[in-house]
Amino acid sequence: QKEVEQNSGPLSVPEGAIASLNCTYSDRGSQSFFWYRQYSGKSPELIMSIYSNGDKEDGRFTAQLNKASQYVSLLIRDSQPSDSATYLCAVNIDNTDKLIFGTGTRLQVFP
C-alpha cells in the first residue's frame, strides 16, 4: 500500500514566523510532488509543484525535495493569519499520473 504521511497538527506559529510542513512518501518511483492548501469546507488549491531534488521558491513559499530520503517539505516565510489552513501533500504513484494525498497538516497562524 503506497502511502503519504503528514503530521496532522495543528502546527501553531506566530504571525511573521516561518512555518515548516513535512511529508514523507513510500513509493521510491514517485517523480511528481505537489503541495495544496485547503481552507475548511473548500476545495484544494495548488501552492507548489516540485519535480527535482533541492529547493524551489515561489514568493513566501519554498518547497524542498529529497528523493533519497523520500521526503518533501514546504516552508512558509512571514506567515500570515490568512495562511491558516490545511496543507495537503500529494505524490504520484506506480509510475502513473495518479496522485495519492496525505491527510494534511493543519496550520494555525496567530496574530
Place this chain on the structure above:
Amino acid sequence: DADVTQTPRNRITKTGKRIMLECSQTKGHDRMYWYRQDPGLGLRLIYYSFDVKDINKGEISDGYSVSRQAQAKFSLSLESAIPNQTALYFCATSDSPGLYTDTQYFGPGTRLTVL
C-alpha cells in the same frame, strides 16, 4: 466563470436512493477524477478517466459508477446510497502530462449526506 463546476453543491438523500453527481470543466483537459474526502482520511480516489473512452477504478470504487459523457463532463453515480457514503466529493481535472505528472485542478465540491 469557474473552470471546474460541480452540481449539486449540497445534497441530502436517503439510504437506498440513486444519486448522480455531475462535473463539468472548461479547461480543455483530457483527464478527470473523482475523489471523496472524509475527516482524518484525506482525499481518496474513486474513479479516473484519461480520455472519453478510458475509465479506471481508483482506490475505493465499490458502490460507485461513473460515466464520461464528453471530454468536458464526468458524472459519478451512487446506485444505492448508504450512510457511510456521506462525505465531501471533489471532481478534478488535469492536462495530459509531459515528462511529469500534471497538476490537478479541483472543483468546489459536493457535500453529500445519506440518511
